Amino acid sequence: MEFESDMAHPEGAYFTRDRNGWHPKPCDPGYKTSVLRSPSRPLVALDSTLSELTGPVFGHDQLGPLDDDLTLNFARPGHTPVGPRIIVHGRVLDENGRPVPGALVEVWQANAGGRYRHRKESYLAPLDPDFGGCGRCITDEAGWYRFRTIQPGPYPWPNGPNDWRPAHIHFSLFGHGFGQRLITQMYFEGDPLIWKCPIVNTIPDRAAVERLIAPLDLRNAIPMDALAYRFDIVLRGRRSTLFENRMEGL
Numbered sequence: 214m215e216f217e218s219d220m221a222h223p224e225g226a227y228f229t230r231d232r233n234g235w236h237p238k239p240c241d242p243g244y245k246t247s248v249l250r251s252p253s254r255p256l257v258a259l260d261s262t263l264s265e266l267t268g269p270v271f272g273h274d275q276l277g278p279l280d281d282d283l284t285l286n287f288a289r290p291g292h293t294p295v296g297p298r299i300i301v302h303g304r305v306l307d308e309n310g311r312p313v314p315g316a317l318v319e320v321w322q323a324n325a326g327g328r329y330r331h332r333k334e335s336y337l338a339p340l341d342p343d344f345g346g347c348g349r350c351i352t353d354e355a356g357w358y359r360f361r362t363i364q365p366g367p368y369p370w371p372n373g374p375n376d377w378r379p380a381h382i383h384f385s386l387f388g389h390g391f392g393q394r395l396i397t398q399m400y401f402e403g404d405p406l407i408w409k410c411p412i413v414n415t416i417p418d419r420a421a422v423e424r425l426i427a428p429l430d431l432r433n434a435i436p437m438d439a440l441a442y443r444f445d446i447v448l449r450g451r452r453s454t455l456f457e458n459r460m461e462g463l
C-alpha cells in the first residue's frame with residue numbers, strides 16, 4: 214500500500230495526494246452512494262495551519278494494555294470471540310524503506326459473521342458478545358505494528374442487487390500532526406470477493422489493489438493458536454531537492 218502523505222517529515226507539511234493517479238475518482242456510479250456525496254466542483258486547496266502541524270497528538274501513555282488485542286479487549290472474563298484467530302502485523306515505512314516510528318495505527322472491523330457493532334448496522338448476522346471490533350497501537354522504533362484479532366467475515370451491502378464486501382479490516386494512521394490522518398482497508402490473500410467488490414473496483418490500478426491485499430504469513434503464525442497476515446504500509450517520502458552533499462535530502 215502506498216499513501217500520498219509524508220508522516221515521517223511533518224516539518225515538510227506536504228499533505229498532497231494522488232500524484233500517481235491511483236486514487237479512486239470521488240464519483241463512481243458503480244459505488245452508488247458516491248454519486249450524491251461527491252463534490253461537483255474542483256476541490257480548493259487549503260494550507261495546513263500551525264495547530265495542525267504542531268498540536269499535541271495521541272501518545273503511548275494513552276494506550277491500554279489490551280488495545281492491540283481484539284480477541285480480549287471486549288471479551289467477557291473467561292471468554293473469547295468466535296472465529297479464526299489471526300495476527301495482523303507489518304511495518305509503516307516511507308518511500309525509501311525507512312521506518313516510521315510513533316505512528317498511531319487504529320483498526321476497526323466486522324466480527325467473524327460479517328457484522329459490525331454499530332447502531333446503524335442492519336445485517337442479520339449475529340453480534341458476538343465477546344467482540345468489539347476496534348483496536349489501536351503505536352509503531353515501534355523499527356516501524357512495526359501488531360494486532361491480535363479474529364478474521365472478519367464478508368458482508369452484503371445495499372449497493373447493487375447482490376453486492377458483498379470482501380473480508381477486510383479498516384486502518385487509520387496518524388502521524389505527527391492531526392492533518393496527517395490516512396485511512397485505508399486491508400484485504401486477505403485469496404479472497405475471490407476482492408475482485409467483485411464495487412468499492413475495490415473504484416481503484417483504477419490493479420497493482421494498487423494488490424498492495425491492499427495482505428499475504429498469509431505462515432512464518433509468523435503461532436502454532437495451535439493463530440494464523441498471521443502481513444500488511445506493510447508505505448508512505449510517500451519527502452519531495453526534496455537532491456543535494457549531493459546530503460544524499461537523503463535531510
Ligand SMILES: [Fe+2]
Pocket residue numbers: 323378381383
Ligand atoms: Fe467495512
